[in-house]
Each structure stands twice: as C-alpha cells, then as structure tokens.
Amino acid sequence: MNNTLLSVENLVKYFPVRGGFLRRQIGKVRAVDGISFNVEESEICGLVGESGSGKSTVGKTLVRIYKPTGGAIWFKGRDVTKLTKENLGFFKKEVQMVFQDPKSSLNPRRSIKSTLEDPLIIHRIAQNRSERERIIGNLLQMVELSPTYMDKYPSALSGGQRQRVAIARALAVHPSFIVLDEPTSALDVSVQAKIIHLLRELQKEFHLSYLFISHDLSLMRTIAKRTAVMYLGRIYEIAPTQELFANPLHPYTRTLISSVPIVFKEEQQVKPMNQSRVGEIPSPVNPPSGCAFHPRCSLADEICTQKLPELVEVMPGHFVRCHHVSFNMPSVK
C-alpha cells in the first residue's frame, strides 16, 4: 500500500422516512450502512452493485452532496466530515463528480461556456474574462471537443459530447479525485468506448484518482484496478479487479458475474458455472437480518440469518463478508 489519497471509515448515510402525524420520522432508509475503503493516489477504484445497493449514495456522500450520518472521510490527512462550510472550499476543489445522465446534469438554458465558467469563478481560478475563455478553450481541447462548441447549448450536442462537457467541468478546478457515477451507462457501446479511453488518458496525464461507480461488470473488469461489490449499503467483497473476476468468493459476486450476458466465447471461462440467480434486491428500509444476501443465497443457513459476517481478508488484498467462505471455499478456477 502506498500513498492513500482518500480513506473512508465506517461511513453511514441514512435517509429519514417521514409519515404519519406531523410527518414524524417513522423509519430510515439505510442507504449506506458502514462501509470502509481506501483510494490510493492515481488509482481507479471500482464500485459495483445493483440499483438500490447504495453505490450512488456513497459517491454523493464522498463529494459532500449529502452530509454523512456517521463515520469519517479522510482526505489528504483531514477528516472532511468535520469541516465546516467555510473550510469545505479546499475539498470541493480537490474532489469532483461526473453524473450518469449528461442530459440532466447540464443546464439546458446555459451555453457550454457559461457552464464551464462557473467553477473558474467560484474557485477564483481565472482573473478576467479573456483568461477564462482561454482556459475553457483548453478544457474543451482536453476532452477532444473543438473550442467552437463554447457558444453552443447542450441540446445541440450528442450524448457523448455532453458527457465530454461534464468531464471538462469536473477537470476545470484541477481536482485530484473524481467520482464517476455510471458515466457511460446512457451511451451506446461505440461512444462508451471513446469516453472510457478519454477518461483513462486524462487519468494518466493528470495522475487522477477515480471512484468508478457502475453496474456493468465487463466495463469494471477493464477499467478498475480494485473493485468493491456493494449490496444493501455494505461492501460484501473487495479485491484487486483481476483477482475478483478470476476468483469471486462471495455468492453475490458470483451471481452478478454469472448474470452478465456475454458477447465473446472466451468470456465463458470467467463465468461461474451453475450459479443460482434468483430473487431481487430487498428494500433498504427493512433489510434482512444477518447477512443481507441470505434470502437469495444458495449457501445460506441459520447463522446467515442471525449474524452479519465480518469483512475478512482471505488472501492478500482480497476481503470477503461471508460466513461460508472461510470454511467452504468454492473451487478456485
């Protein structure tokens, strides 16, 4: 382990469920229920899970769009959760986010230039208009768009071009860490390939760190160095990506990988055989007791319904949260 850029300790984010008399709190959505992980300098770390697993909430909490309910986020030696609004400026400049749907993350009534100008003004990066224009021109070139796009509006751009603008906006403040929340899931594969290549090039050029959130396992396999698998607000397995796909240990990870519809013959070898893939993700308002995956798991027995397993390191860097893995290791392919 070398230089840790961002370290999350036992992060918790609950959303209140209101109802009844005077809209009292009658329950809570346990969107993120105690997760810990590190992101190293210039590392691409992946986060996969089904919808409702809380992966986007993790992303939004990391950039402080949401205020965490509990836990700590250490960034460059400071606990970000303790910072007041006035001191948050430094963090907001270092950490940026790119959202899933570029159609809704760009303001349709503002030109590209006006959209990209905002971070430069807020963080006092450029002094005057001509300097800002020069920087915006450079930013657009960085994402392989012609500076002539400056005066266009999002409606004149294709999905891929809009996502490039969203990436340029994130880059405007020279961040060291970017949360990418499903940046290509709204795009066609041939466009996705271009955006992924761009993101990788930018990562190398500026030594950026990414938290790459996606539900696309094949994509994760290609881009992330380390991957965490989330289910109902908790991490159930985390390992170097190569290791995770070669040797998935948690039944949930195996279910996910075996569900991917494959395109090429050679991918068949990666898929776990005879993996049961039943059931749906339960509601995070009322999660199952013990291991949250037990209602869908073929290995589940009594202990799984009672006790939440610990996240255990079974191999160097490979952590799994399952009662059955340590005793009953599935065959290693």
Add this chain to the structure above:
Amino acid sequence: MGDKHILEIQDLHVYFRVYEGISYVIDGVSLYVGKGERVGLVGETGCGKTVTVKAVMGILKIPPATISSGEVYVDGRDILTMSPKELLQIKGTEISMIFQDPMSALNPVFTIGEQFYDVIRFSQQRFNDRENISRYRIRKKMITALEEVMLPDPVRIANSYPLELSGGMRQRVLIAMALVNNPKLLIADEPGTALDVTIQAQILDLMSKLVENKGISVLLITHNLGVIRETTERVYIMYGGQVVETAPTNILFDNPKHPYTQGLLSSVPRLTGSEFAEGIPGTIPDYIKAPSGCRFHPRCNYAMPICAQKKPPLTMIESGHYVACHFYAKPGGQDE
C-alpha cells in the same frame, strides 16, 4: 409468398417530413423471421430499429412518417395494404409486443387484473364470437399466465397496481400479457434493459423458455450484444437505416465482416479484461443529408470511391452470412 416465414419485410423505405426537410430514415430494409425462429435486430441509437418495428406493428404515426415503398408480410398477408380493422385483428393476438420500459408500459390507474382482463377479452371478441367466456374463466386464464412467468402469489399480483410491483415483476407481467393469447410472433423491444443484470438474466431465461415451449417466433430488438448472443439464433445488424450484415448469431459474432460490425464488437468491454478498441470514429449520420451510397462510408477505414456512389447489395459470403459492403463484393478482396 412468405409462407415459410412468420414475418417478412421487403425493401422497406420510410421517411419523415420534418421542419428541416425530409429525413430518409429507413432505406431499403429487408428481413424475415422464420417459424419458431428467434431473430435479433441490433443497432445503436438512431439506426432505425424502432421505426422498422413500428412500421410492422402499424403504430408508426403517419404523418409525419411516410412508408414510401416496401412490403410487410405477417404469416403471408401484406399488412401495409390492410384496413385498420383487419390490422387490429392481428395485433395483440397474432403479433404481441413487449416494450422497453416496464414502468411506462402499464397503466398506473388500473390493477394488473383489470388490464389483463382487457387483453384476454379483446382476443375472445375477435375469434370465437359465440364463445363469450365468463369472467371466471378469464380470471383463471390470467392466473395461469401469471404462474407461467414464475410470479409468486398471482392472486395478489392481479389485485395490485403497477406501482406496487418491482421493475422485474412488471416485466414479468408484461411477458405474461404478451403471451396469454398465444401469438405467433413476439416482438421484444429492448426487454430488460431498464433492469439490473441479475434481473435481466432471470427475465431472459424465462422468456426463452416460454417461447421455446410454445413455439413462438421472436424478433428481439436491442443494442445489447450480449443479450443477442444468449437468446437468438440469427441476427441482423442495422446501421443508418440499412441492414449491413446478417448471419447465424454465433457465426456473426465470431467472424464479423462488415467494418461497422467489426467496430461495434471491438468496442465491447469483455469480462476477461482484454483491451477494447477506441470506438468507431465519427457519429451516426444525419438522415436529412444522409451519406450517398453506403451510409457508413464517411466513418469507414476501408472506404473506396465506389462506396460513396453506390449502395452495396447484401452479398452472400458463406452459407447464411450476408454482408452489404463493396469490400467483399469485389473479387479478390476477401479479408483485411
């Protein structure tokens, strides 16, 4: 004509009259689905997949759309020349459709049972006029259909409103509705793309099983190549309103010939983690000023002068494998 095929489209041309001019979207699409066959139609956003299917279902809005030429046969009958009344008899009973978004395909203000009732009732009125089956029989038929799609507690489901069900359950309900009248052809437009991979896999397994048992032909429209490989026997690749390549699915995926198909397949990230190509240069064409000849030529690495002048015909390069590319039509120009 077309007796062997449940669906046959011949040289379909569709254009739209829009503010900027005339948008020639579908440019001579021909395809067929054999009896009991599962066929895929693949293409990226804006390639004309949905317009093609809408033309088949007779739900294309005319105007702005105009079907300028072409024939569409369903079980040997030309549906483009049919009266709306005749067409209505075929829809919902001989051809069924599953739409992409299970959230919006169901009416939120009626229960599943009420919507089901309409679907079954509709087909009854149509055929055996005399045999006006009872509410009880309809309900029984519905419960069986819901059981077939592995929904737990079908009685409760029938009394629920769509918003009480999860996305996966809604998609199952839609499949049950589409199959309840035993159609001959099922058209599925991106089934499961709005769902998670685990749910999608369950839905596709289920659909394949039901369709096989009942001997229903399927036309599956999607941009997800993995779904195509796992569920279809034969596949058409569309680009810019033209079919550019067609072959049995495995042959096409293992040995793509058209430069567009090659570019598309090489852009797909793989579970094995091997490197993927940097997409296809350029963007999809503007249909108002559609490129002449082969519509892919401005983005093609192998483009020759002839590509801009003449539309390449679908040419057979091996048994069942057809490619519309001048590169293969020329003798001696086999592989790259």
